[in-house]
Amino acid sequence: MKVITKKNIIYVLSMIALGVVINRVINGISGYFGWPLYLDSIGTMFIAALGGTFPGMMVGFITNMIGGLSDTSTFYYGTINVLIALIAGMASERGYFERLPKIVSLLPCYILLSIPCSLLTYILFKFQIGDNVSAPAVSFLHDKGLPILASQILGDFAVEIPDKLISLIASYFLYRLIPLDVRNKLGKLSGKEIKRMLSDEDKDKRSSLRIQLGIWLMIAGMLIVMVAFFISYKTYMEAKVAGYPNGTYDPAVLRTETLLYCGKMLSAVLGLLLCVVSFAMVLADHVVVTPLHKMARELNRFAYDSETGRDKSVAKIQSLDIKTGNEIQDLYEAMSKTVVDIDDYIDMTNQQASTINNLHINIITTLADIVESRDSTTGFHVKRTAKYCEIIAKELLRSGKYTDELTEEYIETLRIAAPLHDIGKIRIPDAILNKPGKLTDEEFDIIRTHTTMGKSMLESTKATMGETAYLEMAEDIAYCHHEWWDGSRAGYPQGISGTNIPLSARIMAVADVFDALVSRRPYKEPFSIEKALDIIVKEAGTHFDPEVVEAMLRVKTKICLVVEKYSE
Template sequence: MAINVKSGKKTDPSTGLVVSWSPAKEHDDPKLFLLVIICLAINIVCNLICNITGIPFYFDCIGTIVAAMIGGFMPSVLVGFLTNILSTLLFKWIFGGDSSNLYYCIVSVLIALCATLFAQHGYFKKLHIKMLIPLTCFIILGGGLGSVITWGLYGNTMGEEVASSLAGRIYTNVINDAFLAQLYAGMIMDIPDKLISTILAFIIYKTYPKKLKPTKDRIDVASLAKKGLSLSGKIIIAVTLIFGIAAAVVTGVSLKQFRQTMVESEGKYAMDTARFAATLIDANKVDEYLTRKESAEGYYRISRYFNLILNSSDRIQYLYVYQIKEDGCHVVFDVSTPDTPASETGDIIPFDESFDEHIDDLLAGKEIDPIITNDTYGWLLSAYVPIHDNLGRCKAYVCVDVSMPNVAEVERTFTFKMTTILMGFFIAILTLSVYCAKRFIVRPVNSLAKLAGDFAYTNDEARKEALDSIKELEIKTGDEIEQLYDAMAKTTKDTVDYINESQRKNEAISTFQSGMINVMADLVESRDKSTGTHIKNTSAYVEIICEELMKEGLYPDIVNEEYKNNVVASAPMHDIGKIKISDTILNKPGKFNDEEYEIMKTHAEEGAKIISTVKKTVESDALKEDYLGEAENMAHYHHEKWNGKGYPCGLKGEEIPLSARIMAVADVFDALVAKRVYKPGIPFDDAMKIIKESSGEHFDPVIAQAFINAEDRIRAVTEQLH
């Protein structure tokens, strides 16, 4: 397998087919940056136009969808997140007010991820009915989730967005549920917004210049299903855990600090209000107020002022003046509220248990810090400010109670806002982290792994192409990844050089080995003056038979290119046992007598013994079992017959090794057509007829038929050899 890294394609030299492979491309970075800038500008400009002209749409996700279609998940998420941040800043700069866009960043990034997934699955290739599926998701996210966020921000007020008026009408005329009214209104208003946005995004996508399109960054969902966790998956988990822990700590600390600040702020507000109210009372007249009540001079005026103070702020729950004595709190002034009527002047209110630790200070006329209580009158923050007469004696306390549920509501809103911002920020950070990890770690490592896995050692050309592919990869990360690449490139080059050198040595050894075999075979042949070129001839016939078996798919579990090479190479040794036969018998011009024939038959076992002795001196198992193993089989069993009537062991059928059955056909055929000192060669057709007639008796019928099927090649070789 060869990989052309510069072209981003991988080709298989054996087929020439291109296999998909996309390594990291550094020249994509400017294209990605340009895409983000263009899509951001589309979102910001379209959203500003809607705000300035009062069009009841947002059009703030057109660029996000375009980025998803063209660039994939990283640019789309980045565009979605930055759109909300920049629009918030621009809204404040242009319109001079606060914008809630920042809290909707989670909606934008989810739309980005959703658009990317649908783009990967081909939903935006053309305008089609199936585009309604991503459109529905956009409406649910933009209108549905957006309405939930609006509800979290504004509660029953139904927000400050274009859907608020429609929500009010739905609430009044259709459904008496403010939340559902807001939800339905948001989704209804989002239908034309997202429909137009998707169509415009599709048009921009189709007209965007191809030369400016970067390689699309995909979300590899399938990798999550693979055995084991990928490096990208581990990075996602690590970033999620780190960000989750950090966000939890930051949120917890911020919430605690916010709560403390809110309590301090409410306490200060209550104290300031109490101090202001204290300036309205003449402490020297407190006893007169208690005895004469409404008839006391100034009593009515003070009561009216207290009512004005209480009604001036929703934060103040109760406003009253108590004179603290041993028997309880003596009411001097008390202001009625819609829920709680005022106590009568002179009434004695028992101390609540929550005041037990402060009673001594109150009796002593000391100023105390605001107290938070949760008792008869609810969850309150109470501020007590003493008022003193001309002699410096504490005559009473002006008390202001601030409702803590109001603080809790502000705290809930703060938590909700922080959560929405953090969620959007988390997805954006996670996306950038995964992109950077893939760009600088995963892709280089995958490139190295892919090249290593596809590295071909089969021949010189394949090794050269694979080595060139590693050189062309040119990983330049400036860190340990680059060091790994350099080490791999060097190791691979050294390995290839070693393989090439080993192959040259093996070829030399193989050439020497083949030469020695031929020398030994020639030595035997030179002693047997009756055989002529029998060894050379049988090797040629054996090769033809093996090739025909492979062509017809016969004995596929055994016969392959390697098997053929081993059998053909070892075929010359099939008669090596004749070296043990005396020249008198070996070169007898006439027919053997029984005794001579029995001696001649021993050449099969003698040949097997010779090769077995050679095998004991060889260390290579492959050479023993493959090459010399087949040589031993042919030498020992090439005179065995399919019907079991051969020699030396009387084997039959498939008990006879396949190489010996092949040699049996080649050996007999050459003996038939060859001219001997004691006989002439018979015609080719007659010899072929004998082979056919002996099929199933002398020869393996499958091999005999393969030999007959290759008649044209056999004839050509026979004419050349004889």
Template sequence: MCIDAAHGSTMGAAMDDIENVRSLRGGKKLVMLLLFCVICIAVNFIGSHVATGLNLPFYFDCLGSVLAGVFGGYMPGIIVGYLTNFVTSLNDPSSFYYCLSNVFIAVCSAFASRRGWFGKPHTVLLVVLLFALCGGVLGSVITWFLYSAATGEVSSDFAQQVMDVTGMAPFAAQVCSDFLIDLADKGITVVVALVVMRILPDGLRSQFDFTFWQQEPLEGEQLEAAKSARTRGLSLRAKVALIVAVVMAVVAAATISISFMMFHRSNIEAQGRIAEGVANLAVQAVDADRVGEFLKEGEAAPGYAETEARLATIRDNAPETQYVYVYRIQEDGCHVVFDPDTADEPGSDPGDVIPFDDAFLPYRDDLLAGRPISPVVSNESYGWLLTVYRPIIDSNGRCTAYAAVDISMDTLVSDEMSFLARVIILFVAFFVLICAIAIWFTEYGLVMPVNSISRAAGNFAFDSETTRSGSVQGLRDLGITTGDEVENLYQAVLKTSEDTVDFIADSQQKAATIERMQDNLIMVMADLVESRDQHTGDHVRKTAAYTKAIMDQMRREGIYANVLTDEYIANVVKSAPLHDVGKIEVSDTILNKPGRLTDEEFAIMRSHTTAGEKILEDAKGAMSEAGYLDEAQRLAAYHHEKWNGQGYPYGLSAEDIPLSARIMAVADVFDALVAERIYKKPFTYEKAMAIITEGAGKHFDPVVVEAFSHISEELYAQRTVLDDIVTHKHDDAAKG
């Protein structure tokens, strides 16, 4: 408990130190970024003023944005793009609507720089094309919707010339002309940017490449792996971007709709007030007591022409007004009293009857009664109009006619389209900014740390103590300090990894102890057998050494190389001392009989093979993993089988006999021949090898005998040393 607390305290202090150092470096880099952005914004202004001062047909207003994207990356480029147009909008508000072009140019420059496009001629041309699309085409579309969409007129002389020469539609001519101008403008901008990139040192980019690492910065392969981590579904980066985009889209749609409806209502009300003012002037211009006379006599009535001229003057002095006229409302329709001619069409004659438009039918009774009505919007015989009717009251208080004013809704539509375009452009601009900021913070505060943890955990190596320690150190070196749930996850993964490594080390230590205990138990079991068989001496230990020597030689010669693996050899060597374990069930009388065994006694002696097989089968059943006991069982059961099938207990032959048992057969007989027994003297090396060689293909596997013959003399010469080694091991086991 105390150790865990101390470990947690140490880790917390380490994280605090890392965060403090990172904060100092981040503060210095932030100052450098701000200075860099100010310089780039100034470059944009200088370029723009140079182009204006020299009266050039270019802009030169995005060189700073390009340099910000090249040297600083996406965020500095976006910041410079927005702030350039924001500062410009303080003097010219309409310039802010073009910030999208500047921002997209900065984004394209950062994208191209990171892919090395500025270093190859054909990709440089692609960069110029991209810039022209962002500046010329996008800027032209913005211009069209702000100023020309309602009127259908182009906004520049060059665009008019393109339209006249090519016969293009106004919109296409506007886009084409702006693109051609911008292509030259951005070509010059890219050339200047390339010169600046060539002059400034390569290491400068790292000074202005603004990142938001909340861990140890990644580079090279690690950075690419963290960025391109594969997911089964949509990536976290994409999910955040999608959520932000959907939320922003919903908010934008709701806000734009509400704003547009409010603007539309406000516009209608404003135009209605203008129309009411004009209608009131028209009422004052008409002599209400003579309306009947004017209607009956028309232009022949005294003062008619003067009154109609005053109405025309009132109309002409109000630019928003399309028509000013006077009607007397009767059951059969609207009787024209005054309808001044316009420049485009003549007015109706006095006495003409105009049928009620459908839009006025709901107000028919009010009009017949001489009551005021609300402004009416109609789109019928005279076009899309906002109409205001004001009653003309005579000296007796009766409504003798209505002064009517029509305002064309086309002007309102133009204003509303321009308003809608401005609102949409502003929302798109802020949409891009917010998405960029959200993705940027998500990238460094969420995606990179999570992918780094995932990659470090996925690459965690358990195959050795060195690789385990290296993997833990790799996790520790990430140094994630987001201060939120991601950091909690990192600390949990790190602690789990450290605990796992400690557990594995402890388990391996215990496993090694258990393995040593098992080895000692094997030798104890072998000693139990040897202590009862006075003939064998240290036979089981020596045969283990001989089998290892034979297997090593066979592997050197490429014999059964696919079988003789390190694990296989270790299992055989460890199992060899148990090959005679079945003798524990043979009585001492038979084991130590100095004379020749009877047939019955020999049959009992031979049973030690099957007895050993049964003992080891039972031992395997008591263990979850058999391990080397499989080999021990095969050795015990088959080490007296012969190559020609004349052995016991099963009469197996050739390669039906397990390889380990065929090797043990040679080692077992060789040791029995050269060792001294109470009933015989040791055979000479020559005699022993003659017996072994003669038994090849009969008693023994000839391949094993061949390999053994290459080392047998050396083994025989070292038997004294081997005796000493075996004796020492025996003494150590006894002491243990």
């Protein structure tokens, strides 16, 4: 949306005109009745609070330019009125104009500002008592023996305290008379709201672009003022010397006159410089800083983690509708197109990843079915154990155990990988795998190799299909689900213990043994669930991880439902 339009420019110019009228009218009333007050900055404070620093500065500067038409000395106080606007504008941005006590607390700032004003008066009137509102008070103090400069400062204090207090209170009530929606609209036009937004969001940054720009503008402006000062000094000095054809002049007096002249010019030019810098800052806010800030903010907040989040982020970026008519607009349009292209690419990539993921799951399921079909004793063993693992893992997560590893994603991976825990049995001869009687020691040693064979097979699968979380976990489970918690010799193939055994394998160890106990085998009848759980409990801390056993007991009801659903 384009903010700098003819309509908005008219609004700002109208504010400036209103402020100047208020200043001149109230100052004229004060002069007419002979009040010992200036009252020439109420409009300056009011407009600075309402529309921001720039229009307030312009009100102060123009007021003094108009006053200078009848009283030349007024012209040189333009910088002071500009600084009055600067204080009021900054105070308004920080909410001072929302409460009367906070407004009154600004009085010391304006009293301090009267000191450079007193110095300027001292210079303008050639180190004599100035001819202004405070002159009676200054003369009185000087007659009491105080130096002229000290008398000027104290006399100005006596006038400025009531003058600025009345001005602050009057500008506050004028500000509060304006409806809130109008205040907000005018604040947007002058950049007041922009500065508040940028300061709130850039608190942790060393220096924002806006601050850097302001510093460089002030440096450039001060360099211009210095050059103008030296040129004025040399030009004025040469002109004065030329006025003394016989060379009969006092160099010290001439130098003093030249410095006084240049000081007056510097005071006037400095006020104009502050207005120009303020305008440049408002312009930069609208066409450079704010558009860049909004783009950076939305990019930083871009939600890459979900399709819905990405769609919302893209919509927010497109809703910025930045129209500056320069390279910033080109950058915004290029950024918008790039974001849309990236979103489309992510959607396509996610779709491809989902297809590959489903393929991996189907391969895992097929491999598990092959294992189950070869072992006539297992029945629904792989389905039940996978379900047990899922139930136990969810309970561990719910109870706050192993939270450094357990997540919803981890549990889903475990559910998919668990059916491959006995994949190594594919390489065990049928005669041993399906033997109806008790295995010999040699045959049992062969059966035990299914863990290392399973690991080898899954490593080969990863080399072919690429590494995935499913295959990584399936390898851990296949290789380690017969390890014992206490590291005894009964555990195999490595004889590791405790948390050195992967969590997925520790969960499967409980699920695998429990299912073997409650299942019918050619060499035994199924145990009851209660008896099977008793055996599991007795081996907690030796064979099994105690935390996993405790979790299984807490979800006994769910475990029973699985046994019933997949009964043989």
